[in-house]
Amino acid sequence: MKTKYKYGIYIGRFQPFHLGHLRTLKLALEKAEQVILILGSHRVAADTRNPWRSEERIAMIQACLSPEILLRVHFLAVRDWLYSDNLWLAAVQQQVLEITAVCDSVVILGHRKDSSSYYLNLFPQWDYLETGHYSDLSSTAIRAAYFKDEKSNYLNKIPPAIADYLQTFQNSERYTDLCDEYQFLQAYKQAWATAPYAPTFVTTDAVVVQAGHVLMVRRKAKPGLGLIALPGGFIQQNETLVEGMLRELKEETRLKVPLPVLQGSIVESHVFDSPVRSLRGRTITHAYFIQLPGGELPTVKGGHDAQKAWWMSLADLYAQEEQIYEDHFQIIQHFVSKI
DSSP: OOOSEEEEEEEEOOTTOOHHHHHHHHHHHHHEEEEEEEEOSTTOOOOSSSOSOHHHHHHHHHTTSOHHHHTTEEEEEOOOOTTOHHHHHHHHHHHHHHHHOSOSOEEEEEOOOSGGGGGGGGOTTSEEEEOOOOTTOOHHHHHHHHHTTOGGGTGGGSOHHHHHHHHHHTTSHHHHHHHHHHHHHHHHHHTTTTSSSOOOEEEEEEEEEETTEEEEEEEOSSSSTTOEEOSEEEOOTTSOHHHHHHHHHHHHHOOOSOHHHHHHTEEEEEEEOOTTSOTTSSEEEEEEEEEOOSSSOOOOOOOTTEEEEEEEEHHHHHHTGGGBOTTHHHHHHHHHTTO
């Protein structure tokens, strides 16, 4: 079979890989000698939007392909960079270049379904092939049916190998936890369903750094029960953003540093407002970077909405990335990259 391109690029989260994804992959294999499948949302904490880790998704997709086809498919995984297209692009370009070297026979395949598909315009160096829309095939709808155990609403939309994997996954503790979280999130959104307009929530987060350590907590409430997070929470009606941040910081960590010292150690603040940063709905957080002077780390203890609080080394932060709540890893990265 004669192909037009040396390489085809197909980017997606594949949570899970469904029949539409499989058709697009087959189209890519018709158009290119080799296909590079790029999986997004690498190393994020498991939640109802991203239930499966990169290696699990790769295994699922591999199970759908023959050994001959697998010889033509490369798998790459990239982190999400919600606040920097350039960092995401650099990661994609670097990994793709390691496979393609300098090659001008490359096509990227995709469908411009909505604003989330804007990334398809970020690769002017590659040709673009519109795949079209596969009606009634949506990973979001499949996940919803899966967490409600409505097999009739998703089994006919995924390849048999994926169905086998999902059935096995239902016996795992993670599936049970995700189902509980899905029900919580549905109830959370239902509570606001009668509001005259969609709500926008405002939160604050504290990024407290001292001597190469950042102050973290373990969440004891849904969503994100048990995940590692920054101390923070919702703003109250009668307080400023800084007051709310300091209150949450003290409540959740019992940090033994006087409030005037903490306030005087604020180096920078930044707004993190990605529309997809929180599964609860539109949630904008104001994060404050507090740089404490070197020395013995102050005593901390979990309280309020935190199971525990502790000082985590920045090196350990990277090792624990897959256990960090929402976009908190990226928030920390934003500040500590400037130290």
